Amino acid sequence: MIEKRKPLAVKEAINQVMEYSVVGKGEKVTLQESYGRFLAEDLIADHPVPPFDRSPYDGYAIRSIDTIHAQSDHPIEFEVIDEIGAGSVSDYTLGRMQAIRIMTGAQMPVGSDAVVMLELTKMFQQDNKSFMSIKRPFKKGDNVSFKGEDTPEGSVLVKKGTYITPGVIALLATFGYEKVSVVKKPKIGIIATGSELLNVGEPLVPGKIRNSNSYMIEAQARRSGAAPVFLGKLVDDLEKCYDAIASALEKVDFLITTGGVSVGDYDYLPEIYKRLGANVLFNKVAMRPGSVTTVAELNGKLLFGLSGNPSACYVGFELFVRPIVRIFLNSNHPHLQKVTATLGEDFPKPNPFTRFVRGVISMENGQVLATPVGLDKSNVVTSLAEANAFIVLPGGTRGYKAGDTVDVLLIEDQTGSEQPWAESFK
Ligand SMILES: Nc1nc2c(c(=O)[nH]1)N[C@H]1C(S)=C(S)[C@@H](COP(=O)(O)OP(=O)(O)OC[C@H]3O[C@@H](n4cnc5c(N)ncnc54)[C@H](O)[C@@H]3O)O[C@H]1N2
Numbered sequence: 001m002i003e004k005r006k007p008l009a010v011k012e013a014i015n016q017v018m019e020y021s022v023v024g025k026g027e028k029v030t031l032q033e034s035y036g037r038f039l040a041e042d043l044i045a046d047h048p049v050p051p052f053d054r055s056p057y058d059g060y061a062i063r064s065i066d067t068i069h070a071q072s073d074h075p076i077e078f079e080v081i082d083e084i085g086a087g088s089v090s091d092y093t094l095g096r097m098q099a100i101r102i103m104t105g106a107q108m109p110v111g112s113d114a115v116v117m118l119e120l121t122k123m124f125q126q127d128n129k130s131f132m133s134i135k136r137p138f139k140k141g142d143n144v145s146f147k148g149e150d151t152p153e154g155s156v157l158v159k160k161g162t163y164i165t166p167g168v169i170a171l172l173a174t175f176g177y178e179k180v181s182v183v184k185k186p187k188i189g190i191i192a193t194g195s196e197l198l199n200v201g202e203p204l205v206p207g208k209i210r211n212s213n214s215y216m217i218e219a220q221a222r223r224s225g226a227a228p229v230f231l232g233k234l235v236d237d238l239e240k241c242y243d244a245i246a247s248a249l250e251k252v253d254f255l256i257t258t259g260g261v262s263v264g265d266y267d268y269l270p271e272i273y274k275r276l277g278a279n280v281l282f283n284k285v286a287m288r289p290g291s292v293t294t295v296a297e298l299n300g301k302l303l304f305g306l307s308g309n310p311s312a313c314y315v316g317f318e319l320f321v322r323p324i325v326r327i328f329l330n331s332n333h334p335h336l337q338k339v340t341a342t343l344g345e346d347f348p349k350p351n352p353f354t355r356f357v358r359g360v361i362s363m364e365n366g367q368v369l370a371t372p373v374g375l376d377k378s379n380v381v382t383s384l385a386e387a388n389a390f391i392v393l394p395g396g397t398r399g400y401k402a403g404d405t406v407d408v409l410l411i412e413d414q415t416g417s418e419q420p421w422a423e424s425f426k
């Protein structure tokens with residue numbers, strides 16, 4: 001008699017997996033290597049930005065008090081005593097009715113408190129001296145870019161766990177980080193099971209197909225921030241699979257297998273978990289595709305038994321493995337980001353389980369439109385190429401109509417969400 005499996009709600013299944021999440025350690029990489037990694041510590045401003053009062057314009061640094069009586073019919077004249085470009089500091093202290101010609105980015109001279117743009121001045125020479133005149137008054141602080149106005153010293157600029165974007169790189173450079181403390185990528189072992197599997201370079205022969213899952217999962221692992229380790233494809237042989245999985249567990253932080261988790265004669269994963277003495281968290285989830293997704297734990301290490309069916313395998317990774325990777329990387333937004341969208345076409349097939357339909361999102365007349373792509377079947381591989389989102393259609397007895405408001409999970413997004421998708425959100 002085949003065992004009857006009890007399906008778990010998606011949210012409940014995710015929560016159970018999250019119980020076993022662990023946080024990784026840090027390592028130093030060069031600034032250039034840090035792009036796309038996750039910060040291992042808060043980035044604190046150890047100096048103010050800008051680090052000194054500076055001119056935001058090409059013009060003249062002046063004392064505002066000297067300009068009080070300037071008017072269009074009564075220009076005020078200043079003697080120009082020095083000239084500084086960005087990177088230079090004037091040795092002079094500005095005195096009464098004196099100005100220093102200053103370029104954008106240069107430090108404000110001692111005694112000055114305002115800048116007049118070049119366009120508002122008139123220059124002239126007299127007795128071998130330089131002068132300029134202005135026709136309106138200026139206030140203290142006019143056209144000054146103040147020390148610390150971008151960010152004050154001591155502020156937390158970026159929190160640990162942040163995905164390092166080009167913008168974060170700019171900050172790291174600003175604060176002198178030649179080396180950046182990032183979280184070590186978790187090592188994810190990947191094993192593909194199935195006697196039908198050919199290598200990518202092999203020609204097709206009757207009854208066989210090429211292994212696509214392990215390559216797909218390797219890429220998904222990279223996208224999530226992990227370091228995949230492909231540990232081979234195995235024929236459906238209990239002993240061989242057991243040995244491979246047992247030894248793989250020693251080498252990695254998490255282990256993913258694809259295939260062999262259902263109830264077929266050659267689906268050996270359930271027996272392997274038993275032999276390993278692993279604690280199976282669940283072996284059925286109320287979702288489509290991926291209802292056979294199984295997650296087990298051995299001494300705190302997670303074993304993800306993803307379905308052999310490509311679409312199910314793909315969805316299983318994003319819902320269950322990605323958040324575990326992101327927590328390892330210190331992120332507090334480990335789950336897929338959710339947006340609300342309008343369903344682009346009818347989806348008439350009702351299902352008791354929640355569907356994660358592969359789809360594309362686009363903008364139409366200012367609205368986010370989510371349209372399913374390809375065949376919505378667990379064993380389909382082609383729809384995955386186009387998909388940039390999962391359209392979530394909660395289980396029930398009715399289908400969905402174009403124009404319905406639906407939740408959509410963004411699979412190419414790096415921002416993420418604090419919470420996993422859950423029915424109760426609606
Ligand atoms: N009697 C039942 N049969 C099935 C059930 C069930 O509940 N009762 N569940 C079905 C569902 S749902 C799914 S999903 C699949 C899951 O199967 P397995 O995870 O055991 O995977 P396999 O049997 O090994 O393979 C399934 C399918 O996927 C292809 N495959 C496997 N590995 C790869 C790979 N690396 N690259 C590309 N394609 C792969 C394989 O050839 C099969 O076609 O079970 C249903 N059956």
Ligand code: MOO
Binds near residue numbers: 378
């Ligand atoms: O695990 Mo299956 O993917 O529901 O078709």
Ligand SMILES: [Mg+2]
Binds near residue numbers: 261262263264266308
């Ligand atoms: Mg099977």
